Amino acid sequence: MTNIEIDPVELSQSLIRCKSITPDQAGTLDLIQEILEKNGFQCSRLPFKEENSPEVDNLYATYGNKEPNLCFAGHVDVVPPGKIDQWEEDPFSGKIKNNLLYGRGAADMKSAIASFISASIKYILINKKKFNGTLSFLITSDEEGPAINGTKKVLQWLKKNNIKINDCIIGEPTNPTKLGEMIKIGRRGSLTGHLTFYGKEGHVAYPENADNPITQLINTLKVLNEKKLDDGNSFFQPSNLEITTIDVNNNVTNMIPQSASASFNIRFNDEHNSESLTKWIKEVCEATAKNHKLDIIVSGESFFSEPGKLSNIIVKSINDELGVEPILSTNGGTSDGRFIKDFSNVAEFGLIGKTMHKFNENISINDIRSLSIIYFNIIEKYFD
Numbered sequence: 001m002t003n004i005e006i007d008p009v010e011l012s013q014s015l016i017r018c019k020s021i022t023p024d025q026a027g028t029l030d031l032i033q034e035i036l037e038k039n040g041f042q043c044s045r046l047p048f049k050e051e052n053s054p055e056v057d058n059l060y061a062t063y064g065n066k067e068p069n070l071c072f073a074g075h076v077d078v079v080p081p082g083k084i085d086q087w088e089e090d091p092f093s094g095k096i097k098n099n100l101l102y103g104r105g106a107a108d109m110k111s112a113i114a115s116f117i118s119a120s121i122k123y124i125l126i127n128k129k130k131f132n133g134t135l136s137f138l139i140t141s142d143e144e145g146p147a148i149n150g151t152k153k154v155l156q157w158l159k160k161n162n163i164k165i166n167d168c169i170i171g172e173p174t175n176p177t178k179l180g181e182m183i184k185i186g187r188r189g190s191l192t193g194h195l196t197f198y199g200k201e202g203h204v205a206y207p208e209n210a211d212n213p214i215t216q217l218i219n220t221l222k223v224l225n226e227k228k229l230d231d232g233n234s235f236f237q238p239s240n241l242e243i244t245t246i247d248v249n250n251n252v253t254n255m256i257p258q259s260a261s262a263s264f265n266i267r268f269n270d271e272h273n274s275e276s277l278t279k280w281i282k283e284v285c286e287a288t289a290k291n292h293k294l295d296i297i298v299s300g301e302s303f304f305s306e307p308g309k310l311s312n313i314i315v316k317s318i319n320d321e322l323g324v325e326p327i328l329s330t331n332g333g334t335s336d337g338r339f340i341k342d343f344s345n346v347a348e349f350g351l352i353g354k355t356m357h358k359f360n361e362n363i364s365i366n367d368i369r370s371l372s373i374i375y376f377n378i379i380e381k382y383f384d
Contacts, residue, residue, distance in 0.1 A: 006035060006121050008372040009101065009365045011114035013094030015076065016103035022077035023149070025057045025141040028110070029076060032117065032139065036061045039121050040128075041137075046157055048149040056142040056149035060158070062134055063124060068166040069134035070382050072116040072375070073151065073340060075143030078105040079357050086359040100362040108356035111368045112171030113139065119375035133383050136165065143336055147299075151336040155343050165344040167310045169378065172335050173353030179367045180324035180374075183314055184348035186235060186304035188267045190334050191274050191296060193281055195220065198291040201258040210256040214248060216289040217260045221246075223284050224264065229272065235304060236269030236330050269330070274298040300338030303346075304330065310345050310382075317377035318349075321370055349374075 020026035033043045041061040049055035062069075081091035081104050089095045089102040096102070101111065120135050142150025158165065174184045197217045202210025221243055229239035243264045250257045266277060278296050285294055305311070307328055318326050326349075340346045351371060355361045 004039075005125065006114075006118040008111070008114045008118035008368050009096075011035075011117060012101060012106065012111040012368055013096070015110040015114060016094035016101070016105050017092055018076075019092050020076050020078055020105070020141060021080050022144040023054045023056045023142050025076055029057055029059045029139065029141065032076075032113070032137075033059060033061070035117065035121075036137070039063075039124060046154055048153040050148055053146055053148045056140065056145075056153075058141065058150055058154050059137065059139045060154055062136045063120070064131055064134040066133055067164070068382075069136055069164060070379065071136040071138055071165045071168040071344065072120070072171065073138040073168050073336060074109050074113045074116070074171040075140050075150070075336070076105070076110060076113065077141040077144045078108070078110075079144050082359060088360050091361070096365060099365055101365050101368065102360060102362045104361055106355075106361050106363045107173045107351055107353055108361070109171050109173060109350055111363050112173070112350040112371065115368055115372040116169070116171055116375045118372045119379060122376055123379045127383075131383070135379065138168075140336070147336065152339045155339055158343070165340075167382070168340050168344045168346045169310070169314070170335060170337055170340070170346065170348040171350040172348045173351045173356050174329075174332075174348050175350070175352045177352065177354060178324075179352060179370055180318045180322040180326055182329050183311060183318075183326045184330065184332065184335070184337070185307060185311055185328050186270075186330035187300070187302065187332065187334055187337055188236065188239065188269050188330065189272075189274060189302035189338075190299040191266045191268065191277055192263065192299070193266075194261070194263050194295040194297075195285065196259055196261040196293045197289055198259050198293075199256070202256050204254050204256055207256065211290075212256045213260040214257070216292070217246070217262055220285055220288040221262055221264075223288055224281065229266070230269065232269060233271065235328070236271075236302070239266060239268040239272060241266045268302055270302045270304055273301055300334045303338055303341040305341060305346050308345070310347050313378055313381045314347055314349055317374050317381060320377055321374050
């Protein structure tokens with residue numbers, strides 16, 4: 001077994017150079033496993049596949065075998081880079097320019113993974129003889145995709161094998177503009193509705209012989225869109241419904257179409273759940289439309305982790321390194337925290353997210369090093 005400190009910036013570069021476009025891990029998990037096993041971690045590779053979805057490779061790694069188990073979770077998969085000519089640097093080069101590390105995954109979230117690996121190994125090197133607990137990593141390549149065969153399945157595997165996680169930190173890019181300004185202790189839920197309205201096609205000059213589905217569509221969307229869902233609360237911003245597309249596919253102006261469709265998304269706080277929202281949507285559709293089809297997809301329920309030991313440790317660790325008092329927030333999109341919250345206390349803290357999923361995604365190398373120190377401080381405070 002070889003114990004050597006890991007440079008978080010160099011490891012970030014190595015991970016970025018792996019073209020791990022979701023759901024392909026593209027060598028990232030192989031690299032991480034090699035590093036962890038050399039430093040005494042027990043690693044389990046966990047590929048999962050469901051019918052009609054791609055196979056996903058996952059990694060669960062542990063050091064130690066006693067409680068409490070502090071887990072760091074994250075994803076190595078990234079969204080596609082888009083048009084390469086829109087990038088100043090190769091999106092998979094991991095190039096550093098003007099103190100910024102460029103590449104897909106630099107912000108979201110390969111650099112955070114590199115930072116918590118570096119911090120954990122450093123802590124083990126210093127505290128190996130007196131360490132009394134478990135450090136673990138749960139890393140997937142299915143967060144940016146359908147999230148069917150990733151974290152969700154790994155958690156089921158952990159439960160089946162009686163493996164308990166006590167507290168979990170997800171390395172998502174939680175900070176809007178400055179490192180240390182925000183910790184996520186929950187997220188709003190996400191529900192997407194797909195509506196199709198059916199009428200009767202006909203000539204626009206003879207509306208009595210037709211039934212215009214667009215009229216039904218407009219009426220229904222108006223009711224849905226004008227409803228004030230709530231005012232938010234002390235930890236959650238108000239829920240919001242946004243219409244995302246309206247489609248008729250009518251290429252002529254003198255014909256009433258046979259059908260019309262629309263999609264919308266609701267980001268909802270803990271004043272609601274998907275069941276109550278689905279009931280309301282169905283009631284609106286029944287009252288405003290005749291012949292219609294409604295499909296609802298729930299990406300995740302809202303969740304909230306009450307501030308306590310874990311968030312307090314993260315706040316103190318950030319303050320010690322940066323002199324910043326972070327905000328406890330629940331804003332932003334969904335994350336794998338929606339799955340982990342049923343198994344463990346969970347909080348999210350990582351890098352700055354303003355360039356994630358954009359051309360020229362980048363992150364300050366100074367922030368990577370600071371994040372690794374913060375993670376080290378968290379581990380130290382958690383176990384000591």
